[in-house]
Amino acid sequence: MTTTENRSEPTTVESLDWSTTPTDAPGWLARARDVRRVLERDAAARDRAGATPHDEVALLKDSGLVTILGPVEHGGGGQEWPLAYRVIREVAAGDGSIGQLLGYHLLWFWAARLVGTPEQIAAVEADATRNRWFFGGAVNPRDAELTIRDEGDELVYSGRKSFSTGSRVSDVTVLEGVIEGTDTHVFAIVPSHQEGIVFGDDWDNIGQRLTESGSVTITDVRVPWAAAAGFTDRVFTPRVYNTLNVPIIQLVFVEFYLGIARGALETAARFTRERTRPWLHGGHERAVDEPYQLDLYGDLHAKLWAVEALADAVAQEQQVIHRDADGVTAEQRGRHEVRVAAVKARATDVALEITSGIFEGLGARATTTELGFDRFWRNVRTHTLHDPVAYKRREVGAWVLRDELPEPTWYS
Missing domain, CATH: 1.10.540.10 (Acyl-CoA dehydrogenase/oxidase, N-terminal domain)
Known part of the structure; x- marks a missing residue:
């Protein structure tokens, strides 16, 4: 803790x-x-x-x-x-x-x-x-793929993505697209600040306001074939480890959801100790002696600790895969994704509960804009819509009831 x-x-x-x-x-x-x-x-x-x-x-x-x-x-x-x-x-x-x-x-x-x-x-x-490069990524799978022209020694990327987290504050950006006339996907890392990359500066959402997650337009960004990630003599040799990007990013989501929840809970507890007034008919001189306050903070902390412990355990399970990147099997990867899905679902629910529930312990005076307690909920609410949590629970349920493991996709 x-x-x-x-x-x-x-x-x-x-x-x-x-x-x-x-x-x-x-x-x-x-x-x-x-x-x-x-x-x-x-x-x-x-x-x-x-x-x-x-x-x-x-x-x-x-x-x-x-x-x-x-x-x-x-x-x-x-x-x-x-x-x-x-x-x-x-x-x-x-x-x-x-x-x-x-x-x-x-x-x-x-x-x-x-x-x-x-x-x-x-x-x-x-x-x-x-x-100390700072990385951004223009790899939103819900948009059309960037197109790649093969011009001999170079690959040329063009297209548009609705989201590119990191955008203007990044030094380099990860691009992913498909070579025209093929189904060959190619990742490449390119400098973020060049003529062919224009960031839309249009991220204007209720939460996660400082993530620079707006759109990006890619126009004739050139990459030498030698920089095509994983290609040798223009041929890519796939392995199961290639698909671990989704379990990694889903655990990243879990961690900043839990971090936001912890920040909300600890900031709220400090406010309750120092500034929240007891209810005038409650019979207590301090808010921290109110039975409902003790119940609230005890309940929320217990739930947070439980999901943090699960997240730590799943992270350790993932590290086993990282240590044997060439040996990981599809079944091992699938079982790990089920565990990731489970903790993603729990972290989503608990973070939303905590960031809205803290107001019960704060009181009406804590709703001022200056204090900004609403930012915790807005941040969690905004990003937890990234991909439907119901599909994470479905992954777990399909494994429990039908012994089915999720197939690798952009979201599983």
Whole structure:
């Protein structure tokens, strides 16, 4: 369990010493808590402003969190996904948008591992770690695929995607498209700031306002065949591990949902202790002695702890697959996806319950715009509509009743 309650002074960037890279889990979690404390100081105000989060991404870079999965020899943390997930959760407790940005970045940072050749993996991870690249991705599967023209030594991408999380704050963007006249999909990593990439600056949603998730138009973006992820002599050799991007991103979702829920619950508890007034007919001098308050916070915390524990367990199960990327079987992958679906469903329900339920313990005075307690619910509500949670429960049910494992798709 983590907590940042009962702090005497807010944390500022200037007060932090990030001159060295953490070397173990406690050090990385402490670094993530530092970032959380900086973010939560003015999270409500930044949510209202909705400005492009250049400073927030700089914070992630300066803290080193963007390289937690990077090779140690290039200045990265050399850590594994279970710890990275906990770091995402911690950052999201301070600001859900920035937790999402970090989570998506880490997935796309890992994209070379998922589909690249050994040479591509080494090159991408070295450059991305040394330069602290921040990754975005234009891979929304609900839109038409980007088209790719094969022009001999180069592939040329064109098309439009409705969503491109990270957009203007990214250094590089992951593209995915289909070569014209074929069913061949090709991933590639390209510089985000070039003439052929135009971000729509049209992300205007009720929640996750700082994720820069608006549209992007791709026009004649050229990529050498050598940069086509996973291709050798223009041929791609598939393996089951290629499909692990969905379980990874779904666990990323789980972590920032739980982080937002924790941020809401701890911020609300602090407000209830310090500012909520007892009900005038309740017979108590302090709000913290009200039986309904004790029941509320006890119930919500118990539910959060339970899903956090499940999320940690599923993350450890996934790490077993990461350690044997070439040996993972379709059945092993399918069983893991069922577990991911289960925790995604529970995290969705619990995060929505907590972020709306805290108001029962806050009182009417806590609904002011300045306090911004509504941002927690708006953030969870916005992103939990990414893909219907009913289909996650269906995956679990089909395995329980019919012993059916989900087939790999863009959402399972």
